[in-house]
Amino acid sequence: MNTLHIGGIIFMSAAWTFIVALNVFCISKILRENPKKIVDTQDIESGLDKLGR
Amino acid sequence: MKRDLWASKIGVILAVAGSAVGLGNFLRFPVKAATNGGGAFLIPYFIALLLLGIPLAWMEWTLGRFGGRFGHGSGPGILNAVVRKPWAKYLGSIGVFGPMLIFFYYIYIESWLLGFCWYSLSGALASAVAANSIGAFFGDYIMLKTMLAGMPAALLFFIITFVINFIVIYLGVRRGIEILNKVTLPILLVLGIMLFVRVLFVPGIEHGLGFMWNPDFSKLLSFKVWLEAAGQIFFTLSVGIGTILTYASYVKKEQDIALSSLSAVSANEFAEVILGGTIVVPMAIVVFGATNIEAVAKLGTFGLSFQTMPVIFSKITLGSLFQFVWFLLLFLAAVTSSISVLQPGISFFEDEVGLSKKKAVSIVAAISLVMGAIAIFGLGAGAVDEMDFWGGTFALVLFGAIEAVIFAWIFGGKRGWDELKKGAEIKLPDVFRYVLQYVTPIYLIVLLVGYFATEFIHVINMSAYTDTVVTFLVWQMPQKMFILLLRAALVTLLIGINVVIFITWRVRKIDAALAKQH
Numbered sequence: 001m002n003t004l005h006i007g008g009i010i011f012m013s014a015a016w017t018f019i020v021a022l023n024v025f026c027i028s029k030i031l032r033e034n035p036k037k038i039v040d041t042q043d044i045e046s047g048l049d050k051l052g053r
Numbered sequence: 054m055k056r057d058l059w060a061s062k063i064g065v066i067l068a069v070a071g072s073a074v075g076l077g078n079f080l081r082f083p084v085k086a087a088t089n090g091g092g093a094f095l096i097p098y099f100i101a102l103l104l105l106g107i108p109l110a111w112m113e114w115t116l117g118r119f120g121g122r123f124g125h126g127s128g129p130g131i132l133n134a135v136v137r138k139p140w141a142k143y144l145g146s147i148g149v150f151g152p153m154l155i156f157f158y159y160i161y162i163e164s165w166l167l168g169f170c171w172y173s174l175s176g177a178l179a180s181a182v183a184a185n186s187i188g189a190f191f192g193d194y195i196m197l198k199t200m201l202a203g204m205p206a207a208l209l210f211f212i213i214t215f216v217i218n219f220i221v222i223y224l225g226v227r228r229g230i231e232i233l234n235k236v237t238l239p240i241l242l243v244l245g246i247m248l249f250v251r252v253l254f255v256p257g258i259e260h261g262l263g264f265m266w267n268p269d270f271s272k273l274l275s276f277k278v279w280l281e282a283a284g285q286i287f288f289t290l291s292v293g294i295g296t297i298l299t300y301a302s303y304v305k306k307e308q309d310i311a312l313s314s315l316s317a318v319s320a321n322e323f324a325e326v327i328l329g330g331t332i333v334v335p336m337a338i339v340v341f342g343a344t345n346i347e348a349v350a351k352l353g354t355f356g357l358s359f360q361t362m363p364v365i366f367s368k369i370t371l372g373s374l375f376q377f378v379w380f381l382l383l384f385l386a387a388v389t390s391s392i393s394v395l396q397p398g399i400s401f402f403e404d405e406v407g408l409s410k411k412k413a414v415s416i417v418a419a420i421s422l423v424m425g426a427i428a429i430f431g432l433g434a435g436a437v438d439e440m441d442f443w444g445g446t447f448a449l450v451l452f453g454a455i456e457a458v459i460f461a462w463i464f465g466g467k468r469g470w471d472e473l474k475k476g477a478e479i480k481l482p483d484v485f486r487y488v489l490q491y492v493t494p495i496y497l498i499v500l501l502v503g504y505f506a507t508e509f510i511h512v513i514n515m516s517a518y519t520d521t522v523v524t525f526l527v528w529q530m531p532q533k534m535f536i537l538l539l540r541a542a543l544v545t546l547l548i549g550i551n552v553v554i555f556i557t558w559r560v561r562k563i564d565a566a567l568a569k570q571h
Binding site for chain 1: 091265
């Protein structure tokens, strides 16, 4: 039977490494983001609306 | 009317990733890769990802956020705001028609997954596998012959799935779609990783992985393999459908889209290449052997999921548990995708026509129910295949090409690039400016022309259909006649959307003139 050989291992590892690295890059960037930027201003606005500004 | 906005950045990323992660990741990708060169398929696949997928996703996010700034959330309004020419809004109608069309049949397939979750728990699926009658079990289920609670089981699960979808969509972007994705996406990933780990410990999996990943470079000489890779990227990233356009319109005007888009793409690729590439095909090889894989592959995507996988799970330890996990995983992936193809239609009626959410949801639900019934009762006559071609293949590539041309050559490459970079939290390599402006639109045009030249004549001639008499509800007719009537219904729907666009803009013009007079 056609078992996993060196060519398959190289392609599989290269693809997996690229995708994991891309995910790590994106997640680290999201986590490193300035917390002020992710404050939900709409919630604040709707709260102020309820209080009648 | 104040438009809904995403509550958080992670919410929009998960929603777009949820839209992209669907049945294609776990069923379509592994079959395409294994039959088109194994590991070597990853070469055209990643080239298409870099030159087509990621750039087109960036274009859609940019156009969507731009249109949202003017209160538009669907193809007609967004393209009208971008191009500022009367014809643009009619081209945008494909961005409403395409996703609605996908929803009409996708929801039925999604409901099968819910049904099979139920049958995994009840033990009926295990009994069917033990009796060697899984094919008949699946056939009876989808042809409405299996009864549950006094009605066809497939109809019962369709109604439940339909209601779930419309409840989520009625709750809106932040209370419905965002919360659904924040809950289901992490669960989906955990279930996927559970299956992935289980598969890696199956004895003989190295043969399955070998079949899936060992490269066959001779396949790369075929142009078809490059087309298949580009098609898979299109299909998997949900680009060209109109959903990203709509989702991005709910992003705040200075919020990052470059990183959000890349994050959604990378999450999708994780689900597709790492999870999807490890589960189905390698397991099928272990259980059925490489010599029988062609027969298994002939069952198609549905056969692989609903007939082959239960047999595979019956042969491994804790198989019944993992069988339930498998169908739940696919159901969650399908729900987040079906919700996303509903939203452009809802947004069209809310943002462009100016209807209330209740009315918009009611209209889309009514249309979906009628067209969904055609998919359900016309399944045996080829209705789902036909809808899938026009909605899931043709509209996708056509609308993607329209968006790319508008972004690159009408909105303007430089302007589009600057718009994309607004609020960006990653530094975009300058080379992508030229990719967006030249490579992606030309790549898409070549794909479209190549497709028209080789395949379209077969579609027009209905080569895939015969004159065999088929039954649709109480009517009997030749299959080609049924397909012709279905095409007429789809054209009527497309014309209907364009008539609504025409009337809406005419009314707006009159209102604006009256306001000026006063």
